[in-house]
Amino acid sequence: MALANQKGGVGKTTTTINLATALAASGLRVLVVDCDPQGNASTGLGIDRKAREISTYQVLIGDNDAAEAILPTCVPGLMIMPSASALSGAEIELVELEQRTHRLANALATLDDFDFILIDCPPSLGLLTVNALVAADQVIVPLQAEFFALEGLSQLLGTIERVRGKLNPRLKLLGIVLTMVDRRNRLSENVAEDVRSVMGAKVFDTMIPRNVRLSEAPSHGLPALLYDHRCAGSEAYVALAREMLGRTRTAIPVEAI
Ligand code: ADP
Ligand code: MG
Numbered sequence: 001m002a003l004a005n006q007k008g009g010v011g012k013t014t015t016t017i018n019l020a021t022a023l024a025a026s027g028l029r030v031l032v033v034d035c036d037p038q039g040n041a042s043t044g045l046g047i048d049r050k051a052r053e054i055s056t057y058q059v060l061i062g063d064n065d066a067a068e069a070i071l072p073t074c075v076p077g078l079m080i081m082p083s084a085s086a087l088s089g090a091e092i093e094l095v096e097l098e099q100r101t102h103r104l105a106n107a108l109a110t111l112d113d114f115d116f117i118l119i120d121c122p123p124s125l126g127l128l129t130v131n132a133l134v135a136a137d138q139v140i141v142p143l144q145a146e147f148f149a150l151e152g153l154s155q156l157l158g159t160i161e162r163v164r165g166k167l168n169p170r171l172k173l174l175g176i177v178l179t180m181v182d183r184r185n186r187l188s189e190n191v192a193e194d195v196r197s198v199m200g201a202k203v204f205d206t207m208i209p210r211n212v213r214l215s216e217a218p219s220h221g222l223p224a225l226l227y228d229h230r231c232a233g234s235e236a237y238v239a240l241a242r243e244m245l246g247r248t249r250t251a252i253p254v255e256a257i
Helices: 014-024 039-046 056-061 085-095 103-108 128-134 153-166 186-202 212-220 232-247
Strands: 030-034 078-081 116-120 139-142 172-179
Touching: 014 030, 014 039, 014 078, 014 103, 014 139, 014 172, 014 212, 030 039, 030 153, 039 212, 056 085, 056 103, 085 128, 103 128, 103 139, 116 128, 116 172, 128 153, 139 153, 153 172, 212 232
Parallel strands: 030 078, 030 116, 139 172
Antiparallel strands: none
């Protein structure tokens, strides 16, 4: 599953970390693949920079197998393929390599011990995101509930269509999740309504509220679900995990944790 949006700061990483944690907490075996050179998912899951010697970069370039890059996290059942800053060069280096759009798909195909693999994409539609979309069966698009939310969405949907048409016929848009929704702010509410009127049932019923605990948790190297499992943000991500499993028709209930 790829979490993609070429805009930065829309909640891709926060959604990846907390959705993955909710799935792992329900007993599923989950892998987060950090495909962003900034490595926020790795930091947010408590992975020390020194522990990132073998990262998504080496796997994409072909220096290491996927299994060699995988590390455990503080969450039982949740593993991570960390990112390293070298990944910022991969967009250019990949161009020269054969199978440049399929390198992540080929690497992840060697793994068979996960129920879900969540790929946290960088804020661009370059080769890293294309690799994630080729490797994925489904895409989740986090959309920040603010003015301009819909701007850029048609470009992203166009990229998903092209990848489906030319590179990966399995690819489906699983859903759009509204993030940082502020119920006290009329603009945020209006944007949420607009997105629903344009994208209809593609929008998850679950909305992620703006919640300070969600933004504090990464500085402690913890998912919000471990930092404060009762906060509104954590509850929303458990609800999202449940709704997501319903959409993928996975018959495993996510118990509230
Ligand atoms: P992206 O991966 O799309 O760049 P992030 O998940 O890193 O976005 O989120 C951008 C910033 O907003 C981060 O500082 C994050 O902690 C914060 N943030 C994300 N979601 C929420 C939320 N629901 N409430 C409050 N802050 C949030
Ligand atoms: Mg991010």
